[in-house]
Amino acid sequence: MSSNDTPDAAPASASSADVQSVSAERDAAPQFVLPLVVHIEKTDPPARTDALETAARAVLTILSDERALGEGEWAEVVRDWQDARIRKVVRRARGAEWRKASALPGITVTGKAAEVRVFPPVPLDGWPKELAKLQVSGTDLDDPEEPHAPDPDVPVLWMSPDLDMSAGKAMAQAGHGAQLAWWDLSDADRTAWRDAGFPLSVRTATPEQWRTLTATGLPVVRDAGFTEIAPGSETVIADHPALRG
Template sequence: MSPGPTGRLGRVSDNDLPETPCTPLRHERTARDEAPQFVLPLVVHIEKAVPPARTDALETAARAVLVMLSDERSLGGGEWAEVMRLWQDARIRKVVRRARGAEWRKASALPGITVTGSAEAAGNAAEVRVFPPVPLDGWPKELAKLQVSGTDLDDPEPPAPAPADGAVLWLSPDLDMSAGKAMAQAGHGAQLAWWELSEVERKAWQAAGFPLAVRTSGAGRWRELTTSGLPVVRDAGFTEIAPGSCTVVADHPALRRAPRP
């Protein structure tokens, strides 16, 4: 897979905002706004009686994005390759919706990939189904009717410390995001890390099953992370938070070892 849509590796946000400190910015139109706009749908399975733990859902959503990016159907002449290219040529949008019962079964029948979270996670292991990108105003009816707002989850127990030698998607300690919003942002962070890795590094991560952790950074470390040169997600501000807000820093062992352009 090629680098990100700016034609250079990393250091770009999912919405291609200027590279500035993490403060609110006015949304600026770019050439990417003129391209056909697509969105990557993710649906999280949430049954009332056994909802997944929040952190497990965030990590599963991030892995689902990586699975979609690396799937053979998304690459080369695969059946999803063209729509994946169109999606990445425009603004990189992801929308998380929730489903249960018959809604989940209908969504699962559509072409896509279901990714399951950690069996050891507190509560029910998360299930997230990711679908090929769809036009912004052209969602399949089975997905269009699913709820997008108010998706929130809790962690029954505090998540374990992030592994020092693993990939970590660090969430901003300054932003209050719903679980659905945070899942989309974690997916953005995973995608930025994927773009910046070499082909060998990507294959190694994929072969290992895309191990990663999603954790909220400490306030004191957040400024260090956002100025470290690691990929930073800056939100366009379409929902919940101010435009230009830094939401996620994508940290991967391979990105720490060698300087990137």
């Protein structure tokens, strides 16, 4: 699983100077991280795509939760986190570890079989002990069969075909893509997506699809390069129907 996973969250159309300015401003702010814990039992791990989609929906769920909005109990820390780099850390838990993590304030989101619990952002050095001890690496995930073609009417988070990422890294990147789409949507489109239960698909684009998508102006995740891949790598394009030109 991937730790310290952070994108440069400037718009796809921003100039290099704009990106540097945004990055410097975010780096100067107090740094927080959004913890996500995926439930992985040795004997029955979830499919990779199911875990990626569930992680993305978990990020959207906490962003739209009333506790993260307005004067809610998580609102201030969520604002502070989004004002800095939107770091996410994915860790794994099983058995008693999962039960202890599930007892902490947060939200558990389920997919077909995957379970991901998302927690309010914490300072980089302020992890709850129940989460700090969880493993970041060690278990990867696979798809037992090829995922079916995505519904064109449902948002798709397209993963780059050029990058080889661990399941944890890819889960965090999918979460970044969902968050960038959320930021770009109108209030009405956000409400419609939330009320529908945040339907979405995560798929790996073909090289031809990726070349086409990069020219659309859709939100693009550019990784900061702290783990696994080079800084500035374009990892995910968020293809929400409401954002298509």
